[in-house]
Amino acid sequence: MESPLVSVIIPTFNAEKYISDTIQSVQNQTYQNWEIILVDDCSTDTTPKIITTFLTDKRIQFYPLEINSGTGIARNTALAKAKGKYIAFLDADDLWKPEKLQKQIAFMQSNDLPFTFSFYECIDEDGDALGRRVEAPRNLSYWQLFFCNYVGNLTGIYDVGYFGKISISSIRKRQDWMLWLSILKKIKIAKPVPESLAFYRLRSNSLSTSKTELIRYNFAVYRQFHGFNVLVSVFCMLGFLFTQLFVKPSYIKRIYDSPHSGLNKK
Structure with a gap:
């Protein structure tokens, strides 16, 4: 029996430095029944040109937006095109x-699960390992999330x-958190694959590196998404x-001698 199709949604914006490696990391999957749906949000660099070089792979689709609209619109545009039994997400630099x-x-x-996720490791802008693995509760509840x-x-x-x-x-920000909250509200408990299966790139201008912006956008989730x-x-x-300062750090593990350090050295 053929493996079910996985639709991989990748929004892009000015990702010329990373997008080739990101696409190749999907092409290198041992699981081969996938489609990539790339939606570019009006990049001003060579991202669209780089993407077109991959379109000889018929599993890869590309849809450039005419107006810069944000990652939410880009992801929804890709979602509308998706044909897979499963939806997976990947950012253009991961x-x-x-x-x-x-x-x-x-x-x-x-395990008869409709949703799962996994642990992941952190890399820097150049693809070098930062020696950190981000884990999660093995039975993640809605209220933990x-x-x-x-x-x-x-x-x-x-x-x-x-x-x-x-x-x-x-x-415009924290869309993934709101998506997972919608999922957990329905299924109550989520179980991760208890190992690192991906590399998250920490960039100097990313939301995760700006504590002030993180607080502002998370507050917007409680106000706008939850309606409080x-x-x-x-x-x-x-x-x-409190959770960020005293609970989550216990799920961030130091790792040493990572076999994937120096990912930028092709």
Whole structure:
């Protein structure tokens, strides 16, 4: 029996330095029944030109937007084109390990799960290992996720047959967290594949490196996505900050002698 199709959604914007490696990390998967749907959000660099060099692979589709609209619109545009049983997400500067899809799909099928994610490792802008593996609770509850996004966007996969296609929020940041919250609200508990299957690139201008921006956008999730008033949102943010400072650090593991250090050295 043929393996089910996985639709890989990749929004792009000025990612010329990374997009080739990102696409190749999907092409190098041991699980080969996938389609990549790239939607470019009006890049001003050579990202679209680089993407076109990959279109000889018929599993890769490319849709450039005419107006810069944000990653939410880009992801929803890709989602509308997706034909897979499973939806997977990958940002234009992140990477998958070769067995990522194979292990996750097998984990979902053997445990009858409609959603899963995995641990991941951090790399710097040049692709060098930072010696950190980000883990998560083995039985992640909605309320744990409510106060902290434990799910790396580059690792999440969900079953379209179970959830349908889940529209991405129009809020410009933290869309992945809102997506996982919508999923956990339905299934209550999520189980990760308990190993690192991807590489998350920490860039100097990324949201994850700006604490002030992180607080601002997370507050917007409580106000706009959940619809709480200002006072309730402030109390939620206090819970979020407590979790970030005292709980989440226990899930960030130091790793040494990573076999994938120096990823930039091709």
